[in-house]
Amino acid sequence: MAELPGLGASGVTVETDVAIIGAGPVGLFAVFECGMLRMRSVVIDALDAVGGQCTALYPEKPIFDIPAHPAIDGAALIEKLEAQAAPFNPLYLLGRRVERLRSLDDEWELGTSAGDRVRAKAVIIAAGAGAFGPNRPPLAGLPGYEASGAVRYLVARREDFRGKRVVIAGGGDSAVDWALSLKEIAAHVVVVHRRPKFRAAPESCVRLEEAAARGEVEMAIPYQLHGLEGDGTRMTGVVLATLKGETKTVPADHLLPFYGLSMELGPIAEWGLGLERSHVTVAPSTCMTNLDGIHAIGDIATYPGKLKLILQGFSEAAMAAHAIHPRVFPGEALHFEYSTSKGVPVA
Template structure:
């Protein structure tokens, strides 16, 4: 068993968790970071790395993967220790006031403060109930788009009616050989501007709308699709030539062991004091989508502000009795490794 001592443990390496590492470094709090994924970025890299983000301050538009890359670089001067591909399985108090966090790989982390930044938890895509689906997953059937360019010249069928389905249909219309959008209703659940753009592209022949209809079956062999079979509301089948099926039916979230850590919860979110970021157990703080309080806004920029608050509060736990003299980064600069 490997035991690692640090000042604080950040649970979650999504954008808010990465910024929490930076903010902790600015107040001289060393961090270890835990994430179940094999890489940083959380949902941004796992689900839509090439999707633009429009509400990140200072960036009229920035790709999700680029934002993650810059957040990692921003935290790098503080030499955080990342533990990827593992989960926190246990949280227990030590007699000296520290927290003992057991990881799924057998590692134990000892820390003074814990910052939860795990978003909505571990996500799994909602899979369509199609025969032989598993034979095509990962080769022709996908639930996210890791690389937009990989779909150039492909015949793409997109199933779903939300923002992800509509946004990717608009984007792939520029490079795919064919884009068909299958939705069980005639109206979509996407942003009105995006839906209007999709319908314009359909009128121009750049996208085919197949609605109302539902997925019915897959045709192909050796994991490679030849066609996606859909059926209308009367059950009449139709064959759509396809190389790739993108299924955007949403995600199933599970916050995992955190639910059993004795924290006050509302649904799948941890209740915090917005003035401090503190949870109901001392020394534990939360930021981002994992936390809730009256007036909470589920935005990345809100999570960034909550991360700064949590880091400042963690300072008092890690360095009890020391006064924190807050100084703007333009004056203090960025200190080196802690």
Template structure:
């Protein structure tokens, strides 16, 4: 069915619909700013929903542990009273105008007229860094090679090779070790990058035999038939080859990122990030703000909780752009009252 292009007029257009964008929408509405959420994905949640809905997150205030999916559900509940409109499933590709009078268009033909813009595009257009292995495509299609864990239960009783030395590899090796028949943790050196508590848990699992550490090795090849994996071959620096019996390979080598059309909008960028003034989160163009992983400034930490703070800062700064003649008196939510439509 052909999509009928739509036109929307609002105070703030939010590009992205991940956790930082959802909270920015909440902050905007608390300031009585109309806003709209847009995203290339066909559902809200960004990387939390698309990449690790069942992965526990430990550094969200007031939540000792919460999964990515549950965090998105809670943020959706928080903005539900505001009925924030959203345009999903199409990337914003075109920008023109100036502060107070921007026009945005997505690749589907929808148009947004906005006074201010908040870019909360996370890592931009993201995709996994794929290992250079022969025949990889067939194993990806069958699910024998996966880059994201969406349902832990799918790995019950499996022989799993987890490759990588960072947080994702460590976290999933720990998480899946309780379900899998065997978990191998493969890294090119005997040193991992993770929080001290995570490293301690990994060592405890290795000692207990729940995880087998295989170092220093790198991925070398895949064996199987018709996309069904039977072995993962590894190679050491001295060219020693080891073959592991395996059903699934999970390579965690990070994401390749791309700002996409945003990179052509004349914003000051640093690699795949956008430079901002941390006092306002404004970019080099007046009326355009950036928050979350896509924003860069001295002292930046890529944490969801910092993205939440940036969303509040950007919303307040956007109010001055959207309503320059209207004074904004800061109020705590306890004095402003429960969320609700104005």
């Protein structure tokens, strides 16, 4: 990972060929695709580490639709993508978000929350669904338990829950998948949902029902979260309530509320881009937006026939890089070559 040049209170000033907003899997692959065309990249992300949602939400959750990998967990995928991008020596500006974008001659200048100024010939927005954070349950004393790790919105390491009493709230894939995974190492797992029907994959729901029938998981249905018990940091129990107001307390060391994410485009919404339901509209063949030199790829981009798959985002990264090449190297013909023939160019 490239070192930050002269980082100070006012941030850094840097010029590059392509500024990539978002260090998730699609943004990292865009570094590789740009590098293969001899274009330098700066990557900016609001999180403190690369990987986007793969790192923040499901580092140990298997992904099954990555070509050549029957299964690979989020953390391993990011590690390999980062290694693939490394030969091109990208500069990562992490822990800050892009707040300003302005046209400057035939280039673009981006300003970040850390005071950085990045001047680039083109911009690739690979910001997933924008800035995101967990939907938090409205429980008294929640911040103290969040700070101690008793309440978490993601599972970064399964081992953190070995021998622990865990309450999982929610009815989607995350709740069901982690209940099935953590039951193997936790002392006790309770799943809280307000109705018997779950919104997870049917096969996973069947496995959860079978686990409950064997006594491997306790189902608290129909209940919802009502309160937390403990000393303000160390949790001892979770109070549950029915819609009729009947309550019960479940002993617990950890609460994992999986109520989805709160997504917002943030400053991106103010840049004059064509938007459709909080997504950026692009031309399918180039992934360019309505602003010349600004491209969008991955989950944030939309066009007819769009599929929200990582592998489609990888394809979009390649298309955007090839579309950008004439801006970086005007008048230079781009002769397409397979990577098996050209190898990996030296940065």
